[in-house]
Amino acid sequence: MTGSAGPPPVEVVEFTDPLCPWAWGSEPVFRALRAALGGRVRWRRAYAILFDEDDDPPPDPTAETAWYARYVEEISAHSEAPRALRLSRVAASSWPASLVAKAAERQGAEVADRVLRRLRESVFVLGEPADTVALALSAARGTPGLAPERLAADAASEAVLRQVRADRAEARRPVPEVLAPGGGSPHPGAAKETADGGRRYxxxxxxxxxxxxxxxxPGWRPFEEYAAAVDALRPGLLGAAAPLRPxxxxxxxxSLSDPERRLLTKGAxxxxxxxxxxxxxxxxxxxxDEAAVHPATAR
Incomplete structure (x- = not known):
């Protein structure tokens, strides 16, 4: 995701999960931030695994799904992000979607961005979380420039598994600044306690x-807080990205939500x-062209 020949002056590590509602709600600002940075940084995603394989299954899946749907609805009231009309279930695991998202990076930044977008939309638009490898691969189908056979092979490879394991471990070594962050955000982003007594972003x-x-x-923040972090490290690096025509x-x-089109576009x-x-x-x-291959229009 860089545009210069030499090492970029700033690295941005995005700790995320394809199935996280707050990450989905942050997409408008993150898209605007990437546009303003214009490829002058190294932007790297680290998949933290929100729904882990060793999590206990819910005793009442129906009640758990109803509770989680209300939780997503509350988040979307803050973020204004789309949410599914009906959520079929709570995701069983983030591993499959994270493996597919990481594997997509081997086909270039643009393909990776679009595959991750489809994975997010699987739960927050379709209501069918991509929580198996088959569902994650299906969600990515039709992505422009994607080689689906290669994606499937890479997602099943030991190399990609090692990368996601490294991402998960990195997410569980938070810097001290995120242990008790300030600010008035509804999601200030304090590091979460893990089952083993540790912390993750x-x-x-x-x-x-x-x-x-x-x-x-950390957490759900306005564009200005991210811009201030960039300016503190490298003043002048952040450009002023002109809004695009619709x-x-x-x-x-x-694929654009209403918050995204308001932030990124200008015109009717x-x-x-x-x-x-x-x-x-x-x-x-x-x-x-996206609608012609998107799962949402195949229903």
Whole structure:
């Protein structure tokens, strides 16, 4: 995700999970931040595994699903992110989606971004979390530029498994600044206690690193807090990304929520060719080429 020949001056580590509702709600700001940074940083995703394989199964899956659907609804009231009209179940595991997302990185940043987007949409638009390898691969099907056979092979490889294990371990070594963060966010992002008594980053958390130091911005935050972290390490690195015309934004991103199109575009909305997908919290807008292969339009 870099555009320069030499080492970028700042590394951004995004601690995330494909199935995390707060990470989904942060996508508008993260897309705007990546646009403003313009490839002048190394942006790396570390998959923290929100739903782990050793988590105890719920005694009453129906009640657990109803509770979690209300939880997502509460989060979407803050983030204004789309949510599924009906959630089929709570995800059994984040491992399959994380393995597929990590495997997609081997096919380039653009493919990886689009595959991760589809994985997020599996739960927050379709209500069918991609919590098996088969479902995760199916969610990615039709992504432009994706080699599906290679994705399946890489997701099943020892190399990708080692990478995700390393991500999970890294997420469980939080910097001291996130143990008791301040701010008035509904999700300030204090590090979470793990079953073994340790800590992991709350999701999402962005960690900015440079030779000048390190800044952590945990939880759900406005664009200005991320910009301040960049400026503290490398003043002037953050550019001013001009808003895109609606049709150009839809062509670039292929899938836009209302919060995203308000933040990233300027002009009359929607474009004439946009395909609207209704959710439980506002529409999702698809480019027609995306709509032709998107699971939401196949129903």
């Amino acid at each position: 709350a999701l999402p958390t962005l960690l900015f690193r440079s030779p000048e130091g390190c800044r952590a911005v 049709a150009r934004a839809l062509e670039r991103y292929r 909305w929607p474009p004439a060719h946009a395909v609207r997908v209704d959710t439980g919290n506002g529409p999702l807008w698809l480019h027609p």
